[in-house]
Amino acid sequence: MEEQLSERGKRILEAVIEDYIATAEPVGSRTLTKSHALALSPATVRNVMSDLEEMGFLTSPHTSAGRIPTDKAYRLYVNSILEVRNLTRDNREEIKRRCQLAGRDISEVLKETSRLLSSTSSYMGVVMAPRFAANVFRQLEFVKLSSHRVLAILISQNGAVQNRLIETEVEISQDDLVRMGNYLNEQLKGLTIAQVRERLLSEMKSEKVRYDAMLSQAIVLSEATLKSDDAQIFVEGQANILDQPEFHDAAKMREIFRAFESKGLILDLLDRAMQAEGVQIFIGAESHLVKMEGMSLITSTYMTGKDTVGVLGVIGPTRMGYGRVIPIVDYTAKLISRLLETE
Amino acid sequence: MEEQLSERGKRILEAVIEDYIATAEPVGSRTLTKSHALALSPATVRNVMSDLEEMGFLTSPHTSAGRIPTDKAYRLYVNSILEVRNLTRDNREEIKRRCQLAGRDISEVLKETSRLLSSTSSYMGVVMAPRFAANVFRQLEFVKLSSHRVLAILISQNGAVQNRLIETEVEISQDDLVRMGNYLNEQLKGLTIAQVRERLLSEMKSEKVRYDAMLSQAIVLSEATLKSDDAQIFVEGQANILDQPEFHDAAKMREIFRAFESKGLILDLLDRAMQAEGVQIFIGAESHLVKMEGMSLITSTYMTGKDTVGVLGVIGPTRMGYGRVIPIVDYTAKLISRLLETE
DNA sequence: ATTAGCACTCAAAAACCCAGAGTGCTAACC
DNA sequence: GGTTAGCACTCTGGGTTTTTGAGTGCTAAT
Incomplete structure (x- = not known):
């Protein structure tokens, strides 16, 4: 059952993931051959997809719907398939511009950073301030x-x-x-x-x-x-995730909002992210937090000098534009690190 | 058309409003006679309700649904029908307990106050900090x-x-x-x-x-x-309004959240509320803000010594428990005023 | 190995029906 | 006069059924 993933398998899996990221709809063999130039017939694709399902990379919500990627698929995707795009100059400029800390109070700056993360990624921005x-x-x-x-x-x-x-x-x-x-x-x-x-x-x-x-x-x-030095966390752009089709129904929305209302949940996550340096990605249930199923978190630590002092990142649906968001998080973290340097 | 509202009319209007507040469903003549001991037949009630509709206090979403109160009705209700309950001792104790400002930074206290308003009212709490x-x-x-x-x-x-x-x-x-x-x-x-x-x-x-x-x-x-002294506003408990049945559908929810995401809207409202001293109530479209239809705002100013320095309050659906919320807002404002007194 | 063909499946959307709550009106009643 | 019972009518919401269409898995041919 655990045979190696063929090159073609990878290509198709990638295609499925990308389609699903784009549309949020289960993707079927036919649509796939159309959108991506695969030079294969739907039937072949079906066979491959069937294999992928067996290997645990895809599931179908029911027979006769298309298939959607599992967490395991996303994991593979971000680890070995995805190539991270570079930021455009414009993007970089904007981030720089909005991260000016002169003339403002430091927590203002971090809050603005969170807002920035949210608006450039169009998901939710999160920043944990340095523990005082x-x-x-x-x-x-x-x-x-x-x-x-x-x-x-x-x-x-x-x-x-x-x-x-x-x-x-x-x-x-x-x-x-x-x-x-x-x-x-x-x-x-x-x-x-x-x-x-x-x-x-x-x-x-x-x-x-x-x-x-x-x-x-x-x-x-x-x-x-x-006494009582609680970690400060800035969460911005919650409304953004309301636009994601997977949360269109009211009950789900409520659940999400309730979950994020107390910042404890996010704190746990970020604390974990702070264990390791650099960019980290938590996909869906990987975080072992029930509430996070269907959501992913991309974080990066930032530092003053040599010490890791905080984390920032983006929370979005598992089905999120990793290729686009990762460099945003990465770059922002680096920038903040530079700003905090005590010269 | 503009005849005076009879005593009986008032009683019935009150009953309608209270039923509607409790259930969020259009209320019909029959249910009304049942829930409130009115000693009148449904038919009579129907006649009266019809009059009330003519006078602009009620509308029906369509024929053959019950009727719901208009903004005008709520206005009348809060102005001359409603009698404000006193707070229970427990309530008062809790508010007092949570408004301790010792040992915390002043904006922490105001944020906590906002949280308090939200949780005791089960709507949204709002506090505008004194303009620096x-x-x-x-x-x-x-x-x-x-x-x-x-x-x-x-x-x-x-x-x-x-x-x-x-x-x-x-x-x-x-x-x-x-x-x-x-x-x-x-x-x-x-x-x-x-x-x-x-x-x-x-x-x-x-x-x-x-x-x-x-x-x-x-x-x-x-x-x-x-330079740049922006008003600080603390909004808490947004998730509370998700529980209100009138916002159950996803589109409405999104709209609301979008509206409150930038605090500009709230700022406008609170600024207006600060014009006059004491408790004020803005019902639905009265605020002349399109986004606020269906919502009401109960505020009270608070002061240090003789000067009005800020406003706080509760935002909820028009269909909100005025009798319960008004004293909460009032009492909290008074308490904050006392706390801020520079002895 | 790949593909065309075909029978089968299932969810979502559309169409449909029905019960229930409500209304307005008229005529009888006190 | 105001009040009430009765009745025909209306509309929504919920449940059921039908239809549609995208998708699958399998088999047989290429």
Whole structure:
């Protein structure tokens, strides 16, 4: 049963996949011979397709419909058949243009990137921001807003900013706040945010702190600032997938939207994608997430310097234009990496 | 034709509206007499309904279906028939619990509020953040990230933070940046952000700046920080409206999602809602936005101290549980107002 | 090995029918 | 007068049946 795939078999499988990608309809032997110049009769094609079905590359939704590619077929396709097109100059220009980070806040840029991915691919764009905790600490700032309210602002070396409003037990003067800030900035210079946190937690237990009320204040404040660092994910262009014919019916649509409403699902996926460097492709059930059947995900990691810090990508139907989307994702990731470089 | 609406007419109209809200089906005379204890025969009800139709409160999708309320009917209903229920204690507790702003960044809180509105109403939640420009300036901070990159952080009195990455032409030392910051903070104390901007623009033209390179740098930097203040809008729970039977068919769904994808539409609406203080209700076509037919919007403004600074609300189908949603919106707005008070 | 031919299959679309809910009107009723 | 029972009529939605057409698998001829 597991005989090798012939050259002709490959050609035909490719044709089927491409037709199916284009039309979303099961493709039959006759249509295939017409659209692709195969110099073969429908009957022959039928035989080959029958073989392909046996090998698990095609299925038919029912007898007497055409056939559609299985996940396994897509896998083969992206691995060894597909040749990735280059981006057009225009495409590249547009991506570059829209990824300017000057003059904007960094998460704005990532959001825009997500939007960009969505609109150039016409599927859904996804960007996971660098985990704040992995960034290098740059500066911590306390600003007194009112008697018992302090705004803590935490700045990382790459320009990400987080802030928290803290209700303090006792009133602290702005001067004291500044002093705390200076002290901590001095202490924490060069650590990653995660390390900063560890350091603070251990200090909290130390003897010294017991006797220095202000220091302990500072530590409580900054600890409050640091806790709960949820990954930021930007998902854009959900409406795009509504245009895909496979989701035309209302029930399916609802399901999809429900699934993506909480970002947990996407987070899981992206976390997985972050394990390995570079472009990765998850096809349908491969992701082992039930909700993802019928959908594929193309991701690429991006980095600052040598460290992988985030992932971005495109989610679309399994039946998606891999050849077109892969280079988009790839190029965008590279661009973002370049932008984030701290010179 | 424009005779007054009798007491009985009102009662029946109310019954129709309530039935329709509950079932989303056109309601007929017979069902009406059954569900509401009206002590009238279907025939009589029919007569009255016929009158109501003539007056423009009801329409029938076709002969021999029941009737459905028009926008005009809803208007009358919310204005003079409906009595707004009070919130249950549980409801109030939950809203309070989820609106804690301590420990979080202010826009996080507003986003959560939007989520809250959506989940308690089971429609779509909308929150427009205070226009940053209207806030009172608190502090401006420049942080050097790398040779030509400066992060500018702008903090307002109420704890909102905006930051921008700025690529500078020439390298500026961190010391100089601090000095610039101090100078500007001194100068700009107490102004609103909008005023700050005006002030800077006018300074840029003044003679003094010509001769002080650093000052002019500072002004360029902060001007870069201030420009482009787009309103922030948080929309949550879009998937909720997919459950509404009136949007069950795929085409409608798509339309809705497309409409809300760009937030411009919502922005227009909310801007309008901000004109007047307190709870406002826009029913269907009243908003004069084509896309909004079939949908209603319940909003309330919220304030810090005496100034209206933002709006929040719920978007749902015209056929929505006004009596239930209005107090939710109202209460939430009041709560947010209280939270934002600068003590 | 390939292909033409043919009988067979099945889903989707069209055509059709029917029941049910609703209406408007008229005539009787209180 | 307002109210109600009765009746003929209308329309939609749902279910069933028919038709159509694309597609298959097999066999026999090339």
